[in-house]
Amino acid sequence: MSVNDTAAALPAANGGALPIGGGLPSNLLLRFSAAALLWFAASGVTALWPDAADAQEWERTGEFASLLVVAAGLLVLAALLAAAIRPAPRSRLEAAIASLSASVPWLIALALGVTGWEILTAKLNLLPRPFFVPPQALLEVYLDDWPRLLDCFAASLRLLITGYAVGSILGVVTGVAIGWSRAVGYWVHPVLRLIGPLPATAWLPIAFFAFPTSWSASVFLIALASGVPVTVLTWSGVAGVNSAYYDIARTLGASPRFLVLKVAVPAAMPHVFVGLFMGLGASFAVLVVAEMLGVKSGVGWYLQWAQGWAAYGNMYAALLVMALLCSGLVTLLFRVRDRLLAWQKGMLKW
Amino acid sequence: MVALESTDTQAGVAGMTIDVQAVSHSFDLHGAPLPVLDGVELRVEPGELVALLGPSGCGKSTLLRLVAGLEPPSRGSILADGRPIDGPDPSRVVVFQDPTLYPWRTVRDNVALGLEARGLLRSQGHRIDKALALVGLTGFERAYPHQLSGGMAQRAALARALVNDPRLLILDEPLGKLDSLTRLAMQSELVDLWRSSGFTGLLVTHDIEEALFMATRVIVFSGRPARIKADLPIDRPYPRHRGDPVLTELRHRILELLGLAETW
Numbered sequence: 131m132s133v134n135d136t137a138a139a140l141p142a143a144n145g146g147a148l149p150i151g152g153g154l155p156s157n158l159l160l161r162f163s164a165a166a167l168l169w170f171a172a173s174g175v176t177a178l179w180p181d182a183a184d185a186q187e188w189e190r191t192g193e194f195a196s197l198l199v200v201a202a203g204l205l206v207l208a209a210l211l212a213a214a215i216r217p218a219p220r221s222r223l224e225a226a227i228a229s230l231s232a233s234v235p236w237l238i239a240l241a242l243g244v245t246g247w248e249i250l251t252a253k254l255n256l257l258p259r260p261f262f263v264p265p266q267a268l269l270e271v272y273l274d275d276w277p278r279l280l281d282c283f284a285a286s287l288r289l290l291i292t293g294y295a296v297g298s299i300l301g302v303v304t305g306v307a308i309g310w311s312r313a314v315g316y317w318v319h320p321v322l323r324l325i326g327p328l329p330a331t332a333w334l335p336i337a338f339f340a341f342p343t344s345w346s347a348s349v350f351l352i353a354l355a356s357g358v359p360v361t362v363l364t365w366s367g368v369a370g371v372n373s374a375y376y377d378i379a380r381t382l383g384a385s386p387r388f389l390v391l392k393v394a395v396p397a398a399m400p401h402v403f404v405g406l407f408m409g410l411g412a413s414f415a416v417l418v419v420a421e422m423l424g425v426k427s428g429v430g431w432y433l434q435w436a437q438g439w440a441a442y443g444n445m446y447a448a449l450l451v452m453a454l455l456c457s458g459l460v461t462l463l464f465r466v467r468d469r470l471l472a473w474q475k476g477m478l479k480w
Numbered sequence: 481m482v483a484l485e486s487t488d489t490q491a492g493v494a495g496m497t498i499d500v501q502a503v504s505h506s507f508d509l510h511g512a513p514l515p516v517l518d519g520v521e522l523r524v525e526p527g528e529l530v531a532l533l534g535p536s537g538c539g540k541s542t543l544l545r546l547v548a549g550l551e552p553p554s555r556g557s558i559l560a561d562g563r564p565i566d567g568p569d570p571s572r573v574v575v576f577q578d579p580t581l582y583p584w585r586t587v588r589d590n591v592a593l594g595l596e597a598r599g600l601l602r603s604q605g606h607r608i609d610k611a612l613a614l615v616g617l618t619g620f621e622r623a624y625p626h627q628l629s630g631g632m633a634q635r636a637a638l639a640r641a642l643v644n645d646p647r648l649l650i651l652d653e654p655l656g657k658l659d660s661l662t663r664l665a666m667q668s669e670l671v672d673l674w675r676s677s678g679f680t681g682l683l684v685t686h687d688i689e690e691a692l693f694m695a696t697r698v699i700v701f702s703g704r705p706a707r708i709k710a711d712l713p714i715d716r717p718y719p720r721h722r723g724d725p726v727l728t729e730l731r732h733r734i735l736e737l738l739g740l741a742e743t744w
């Protein structure tokens with residue numbers, strides 16, 4: 131099967147509509163079939179088109195083609211489910227198929243992208259090597275080097291979570307203290323003014339020298355990077371609390387402790403979360419730098435190591451892992467926020 | 481609606497005596513002092529329900545804040561049961577002009593605020609449902625404030641105060657945002673509540689009929705800085721009738737005092 135076949139299949143997808151029951155779009159079967167067809171095509175291109183003669187023969191080409199067939203098969207399954215079983219409206223299956231069908235344009239674009247990538251690299255060898263590798267090279271890394279990648283992933287996650295947790299907790303506590311106590315504000319505010327804008331990575335040489343291990347130094351740097359925005363935003367949140375909230379609690383017999391924990395902190399929470407998001411972003415940057423320069427493990431170290439060996443497949447594989455790690459944590463934080471700040475209306479969706 | 485029973489110890493809380501002695505107060509506005517209260521003298525006996533009337537911005541809310549203990553007066557002193565007020569106390573509960581519910585708490589948790597702050601949630605938690613029923617908010621326990629109408633928010637604020645079984649209930653236009661029908665019903669409810677539980681009440685209102693229907697006494701203030709212009713006892717039995725000719729006569733007098741006689 132060639133690329134032309136897949137291109138020809140596209141208009142058909144938008145053509146005749148097939149009525150299907152339930153709340154699902156009526157041309158669902160066609161949309162899923164078109165996507166499935168393109169994934170089959172991608173697999174065919176990978177498996178049947180021989181690799182360029184003037185370059186190396188890539189490993190794991192067969193496995194990659196099988197993976198693409200599996201993806202295509204799943205789409206066929208989804209199409210059949212949508213058409214034949216006619217899931218009851220509002221069933222979980224219907225919801226799953228509906229959300230999958232919303233991603234059909236993406237699934238089509240991905241199939242085309244993978245096919246194009248495959249052709250440009252392995253099949254025609256048009257892109258400069260060794261900087262560009264075909265997708266099966268990434269698969270090869272995941273299949274052969276997964277223990278090390280998994281180790282690095284776990285190490286990065288542990289370092290990041292530790293530093294971020296320390297930074298966020300200290301940040302919230304400091305922010306509340308500055309917002310609440312004039313004395314604390316007097317002493318901490320100027321320090322924060324001076325130190326805050328400095329990128330945490332500027333402390334790197336001192337940190338690696340001053341801390342007993344590079345790991346603890348990295349925790350410090352990540353905590354610093356995430357702690358500063360959390361502190362500043364928590365503080366501004368606490369400072370901006372409507373004073374009527376305090377009046378009400380005070381006339382009802384609230385202690386200062388209650389005013390802080392049950393009035394100031396929840397009222398400042400929307401601000402705190404802005405700080406937490408900013409801090410998370412900053413901590414990613416510091417994590418990668420710290421791992422590249424000091425810590426002998428983690429995805430950042432793996433990136434550096436792969437580059438040193440000109441193992442670009444490994445590098446792309448690690449980059450993808452890093453992207454999944456960061457985006458996963460950001461998504462998690464959004465979930466937490468949506469749950470804790472459900473009382474806010476008109477929330478942003480990501 | 482259900483009546484809110486008072487604490488188990490006695491039938492009816494003993495109302496509080498409030499003694500406002502030569503109180504003057506001024507704010508700082510753009511560096512210059514803004515006199516708001518001028519030599520206010522007022523004694524409220526236990527169990528009285530005193531309505532405060534006066535032009536907008538004269539200083540009524542300010543006086544209530546001083547009585548609540550949220551601010552000390554610039555001059556003079558205020559005594560509660562003969563002791564000087566040196567801060568807020570849960571025996572003196574305020575329903576503010578603005579409901580200011582906590583947006584992050586449900587209606588029920590907002591009403592629970594006072595009990596929670598004093599660690600009484602366990603023992604007195606049952607009062608919350610009664611207070612909510614009293615203000616007609618049953619079924620909205622789990623709603624958030626942004627899901628309430630303005631009038632419902634005001635009623636939730638009222639429930640938040642009532643649940644604490646105060647000895648002095650300070651009401652700053654508590655019914656201001658209610659529609660006229662709910663308002664009339666709530667006036668009767670409040671009077672019943674006050675008569676059955678015996679707290680002392682201070683009520684700021686812009687509605688002369690409301691003051692005459694509810695209060696044992698009406699205090700009329702001058703414009704800013706507020707001075708007491710008249711202190712009129714309303715010696716009519718409860719439950720009152722809105723068409724009572726004595727009240728109509730008093731209404732005329734109050735309008736005269738407020739400089740609005742020609743509108744009558």
Ligand SMILES: Nc1ncnc2c1ncn2[C@@H]1O[C@H](COP(=O)(O)OP(=O)(O)OP(=O)(O)O)[C@@H](O)[C@H]1O
Nearest residue numbers: 507508509516535536537538539540541542543704
């Ligand atoms: N915190 C403050 N700082 C400066 N001025 C204030 C402050 N609070 C109130 N004032 C001023 O004091 C005056 C009286 O205010 P207050 O809220 O007591 O009026 P009010 O009689 O309750 O009016 P209304 O009936 O409109 O509610 C107003 O002129 C207001 O501008």
Ligand SMILES: [Mg+2]
Nearest residue numbers: 540541577652
């Ligand atoms: Mg007022």
